[in-house]
Amino acid sequence: MAPASNPIKYQHVAVIGAGASGLVAARELRREGHTAVVFDREKQVGGLWIYSPKAESDPLGLDPTRSIVHSSVYESLRTNLPRECMGFRDFPFVPRGDDVARDPRRYPSHKEVLAYLEDFAREFNIEEMIRFETEVVRVEPVNGKWRVRSKNSGGFSDDEIFDAVVVCSGHFTEPSVAQINGIESWPGKQIHSHNYRRPDPFKDEVVVVIGNFASGADISRDISKVAKEVHIASRAGGPDTYEKLAGHKNNLWMHSQIDIAREDGSIVFQNGKVVHADTIVHCTGYKYYFPFLETSGYMSVDDNRVEPLYKHIFPPALAPGLSFIGLPAMGLQFYMFEVQSKWVAAVLSGRVTLPSIDKMMEDMMLSYETQEALGIPKRYTHKLGKSQCEYLDWIADQCGFPHVEHWRDQEVTRGYKRLVAQPETFRDEWDDDDLMEEAYEDFTRQNLISFHSSRFLESGR
Ligand SMILES: Cc1cc2nc3c(=O)[nH]c(=O)nc-3n(C[C@H](O)[C@H](O)[C@H](O)COP(=O)(O)OP(=O)(O)OC[C@H]3O[C@@H](n4cnc5c(N)ncnc54)[C@H](O)[C@@H]3O)c2cc1C
Numbered sequence: 196m197a198p199a200s201n202p203i204k205y206q207h208v209a210v211i212g213a214g215a216s217g218l219v220a221a222r223e224l225r226r227e228g229h230t231a232v233v234f235d236r237e238k239q240v241g242g243l244w245i246y247s248p249k250a251e252s253d254p255l256g257l258d259p260t261r262s263i264v265h266s267s268v269y270e271s272l273r274t275n276l277p278r279e280c281m282g283f284r285d286f287p288f289v290p291r292g293d294d295v296a297r298d299p300r301r302y303p304s305h306k307e308v309l310a311y312l313e314d315f316a317r318e319f320n321i322e323e324m325i326r327f328e329t330e331v332v333r334v335e336p337v338n339g340k341w342r343v344r345s346k347n348s349g350g351f352s353d354d355e356i357f358d359a360v361v362v363c364s365g366h367f368t369e370p371s372v373a374q375i376n377g378i379e380s381w382p383g384k385q386i387h388s389h390n391y392r393r394p395d396p397f398k399d400e401v402v403v404v405i406g407n408f409a410s411g412a413d414i415s416r417d418i419s420k421v422a423k424e425v426h427i428a429s430r431a432g433g434p435d436t437y438e439k440l441a442g443h444k445n446n447l448w449m450h451s452q453i454d455i456a457r458e459d460g461s462i463v464f465q466n467g468k469v470v471h472a473d474t475i476v477h478c479t480g481y482k483y484y485f486p487f488l489e490t491s492g493y494m495s496v497d498d499n500r501v502e503p504l505y506k507h508i509f510p511p512a513l514a515p516g517l518s519f520i521g522l523p524a525m526g527l528q529f530y531m532f533e534v535q536s537k538w539v540a541a542v543l544s545g546r547v548t549l550p551s552i553d554k555m556m557e558d559m560m561l562s563y564e565t566q567e568a569l570g571i572p573k574r575y576t577h578k579l580g581k582s583q584c585e586y587l588d589w590i591a592d593q594c595g596f597p598h599v600e601h602w603r604d605q606e607v608t609r610g611y612k613r614l615v616a617q618p619e620t621f622r623d624e625w626d627d628d629d630l631m632e633e634a635y636e637d638f639t640r641q642n643l644i645s646f647h648s649s650r651f652l653e654s655g656r
Contacts, residue, residue, distance in 0.1 A: 391476060429452070
């Protein structure tokens with residue numbers, strides 16, 4: 196897209212959220228010349244990566260009046276991708292050799308990710324833009340601007356007018372729960388992974404874990420350390436799936452999906468196996484949820500599709516005043532936040548223009564039709580999978596950002612393959628030293644790290 200010849204406008208922008216996406220959005224907005232106020236209901240930066248031993252009052256997360264705990268991080272969580280590919284482009288997520296308290300591993304613990312985000316906020320003075328313990332409770336368009344109502348921890352409520360709002364509120368807090376035949380009369384306990392913290396409460400239990408991607412694979416293994424038996428229900432392998440998995444305690448099985456839950460406490464899998472379970476853990480993902488957004492029905496979330504959105508970011512008739520950072524689910528999360536934020540900042544300043552509303556709607560409808568023709572269910576609209584680099588490069592082209600580096604793209608592809616093939620060991624045994632070396636050479640060449648890369652390559656083990 197050609198750069199616009201309009202005069203540059205500097206806008207006053209509200210950013211909702213000070214997680215990874217809100218931090219980089221604030222940085223990019225300021226870099227472009229805008230002023231930004233970042234609202235976050237937490238006391239600190241980091242969003243999802245702020246671990247709390249506390250869980251919500253409703254373990255399944257269905258009660259709308261429950262107390263909300265934002266983070267879904269469990270105590271044992273380590274990243275599911277190598278750190279090199281997780282970081283922002285010009286602020287690599289490398290081990291900090293100057294601080295022994297930090298975790299130098301290539302797949303570090305959640306604490307290290309939080310520390311990285313704190314480093315980022317400090318390095319670029321983002322904290323001065325943030326209003327902590329301030330929740331945004333309503334966002335609505337008024338006369339071409341945006342009214343933002345916020346409430347601070349003292350209960351004080353305030354209405355302010357902004358030129359634009361960038362939503363960076365995350366989408367891993369509102370649980371999506373599996374529908375199971377007969378569950379109403381099944382007598383056991385249920386919990387969603389959002390509220391899973393530690394394995395101890397499952398000691399000596401028989402546990403069924405639904406879902407076998409990143410969280411399901413991790414949590415089932417965490418629980419198997421103390422439980423009597425753990426049975427994973429997975430839809431990936433088909434209705435006959437039944438396999439005993441290798442593990443520390445020899446107490447882990449993989450099954451097909453659940454067929455029915457019965458009143459006598461049993462769970463019947465589609466493969467015909469029956470177990471008497473104490474607890475079901477739903478590792479079944481999350482729903483997009485924006486309770487503060489009031490657009491008189493223009494925007495909605497239907498079957499987990501946030502619509503209408505051009506390129507998963509701009510609602511055509513409300514653009515560029517309203518935008519969303521971070522909706523697509525993909526491996527390169529922080530990188531995506533960065534490139535999306537650059538585009539939003541450039542569009543808000545008028546340096547880059549969007550197509551007409553009609554053209555944006557047309558593009559969106561075409562992408563829905565393509566998805567349908569490929570047989571991809573509506574609920575996966577924001578799952579980009581293999582097309583993630585194409586998407587990121589397209590946005591990068593809009594705002595003059597370089598394309599995704601070869602090593603970064605490949606680390607995700609090979610990293611996910613390892614995760615599936617060796618869920619027990621993928622964080623400590625890998626076969627892509629070549630990519631890691633390419634990454635560190637890249638950081639060194641761009642003067643993004645101050646030591647020779649060999650030092651980081653050694654400490655990443
Ligand atoms: C269990 C789990 C493990 C993951 N592991 C990885 C990984 O290894 N690597 C990776 O790259 N990604 C991982 N992810 C993806 C991760 O979510 C993203 O990497 C990223 O941290 C999300 O950042 P965010 O800023 O979009 O959202 P969040 O980090 O959720 O931040 C949103 C912020 O918005 C604030 N907020 C929300 N609503 C309001 C409101 N109304 N008013 C004020 N503030 C509000 C919240 O308090 C929060 O601070 C994982 C996700 C999960 C659930």
